Amino acid sequence: MTGWRPTDCHAHTRHSDGKLTVSELVEKAASLGVRPSVSDHMSCAVAKGVRTLDGVNAYLDDLQHYPVLRGGEFCWHDTLWRTLPPETVHRFTHRLGSLHAVRLADGSYVRAFTKQLPAGLTTAAYMQAHVDSLEHLAREMPVDILSHPTLVTLPFRQLPTDELWTEEREERMVEALFAAGIAFEISNRYRPHERLVKRAIDRGVRISLGSDGHTLEQVADVAAPLGMARRLGVRDEDLYDPRRHGSKTTVRA
Numbered sequence: 001m002t003g004w005r006p007t008d009c010h011a012h013t014r015h016s017d018g019k020l021t022v023s024e025l026v027e028k029a030a031s032l033g034v035r036p037s038v039s040d041h042m043s044c045a046v047a048k049g050v051r052t053l054d055g056v057n058a059y060l061d062d063l064q065h066y067p068v069l070r071g072g073e074f075c076w077h078d079t080l081w082r083t084l085p086p087e088t089v090h091r092f093t094h095r096l097g098s099l100h101a102v103r104l105a106d107g108s109y110v111r112a113f114t115k116q117l118p119a120g121l122t123t124a125a126y127m128q129a130h131v132d133s134l135e136h137l138a139r140e141m142p143v144d145i146l147s148h149p150t151l152v153t154l155p156f157r158q159l160p161t162d163e164l165w166t167e168e169r170e171e172r173m174v175e176a177l178f179a180a181g182i183a184f185e186i187s188n189r190y191r192p193h194e195r196l197v198k199r200a201i202d203r204g205v206r207i208s209l210g211s212d213g214h215t216l217e218q219v220a221d222v223a224a225p226l227g228m229a230r231r232l233g234v235r236d237e238d239l240y241d242p243r244r245h246g247s248k249t250t251v252r253a
């Protein structure tokens with residue numbers, strides 16, 4: 001089809017922890033032939049995140065001045081997303097849910113960017129908590145996209161893929177996303193392994209492209225995610241685009 005351009009559903013600006021202004025982001029995306037979104041952190045759990053209802057509305061007011069999709073990245077373990085009134089939710093074009101922390105069996109949290117793990121936490125116990133938390137996210141959060149599905153806590157990030165992602169864990173993730181109608185993001189920043197993406201596609205989970213860019217170099221660069229999606233047989237027009245495929249933000253209670 002003519003005129004199709006990829007949509008970068010996940011990118012940051014100075015509204016949270018990004019380096020660019022909104023107009024700089026728009027300009028960069030245009031130079032790459034990519035449709036831009038701004039999806040800044042709407043969370044008390046992220047440094048520089050937007051933390052209040054007034055802040056969220058001011059953010060959305062500002063984005064209305066630009067030709068961008070109005071996204072937001074919400075932390076599952078934070079409370080802000082649970083408190084937004086429907087009239088504010090409706091102003092987003094799409095929303096992303098993130099596991100920036102997972103909940104252990106004892107109720108404590110392990111953050112994705114921590115360097116210090118609780119004593120004795122095994123990879124298996126952490127991954128169990130990861131997938132359990134993901135299932136909670138999928139059931140609880142009215143989001144359109146799971147951000148960076150394979151982001152795990154820093155100390156485990158270099159472990160072999162097969163140690164982190166057993167078939168059973170992958171299946172539980174994919175099943176949870178499918179049941180909730182949440183898209184799987186192919187993140188350019190935290191690239192998922194192909195077997196998992198293929199499993200999501202085979203199950204009928206929608207695929208979304210995200211730069212998760214914070215800098216001029218990163219923003220709107222979705223070439224590698226797009227390449228992977230195409231290689232795995234996803235049609236361009238089936239890649240998540242809130243205007244084409246809808247969003248939970250527009251569903252009236």
Ligand SMILES: [Zn+2]
Pocket residue numbers: 073098100147148
């Ligand atoms: Zn994130």
Ligand SMILES: [Zn+2]
Pocket residue numbers: 010011012073147212
């Ligand atoms: Zn992000």
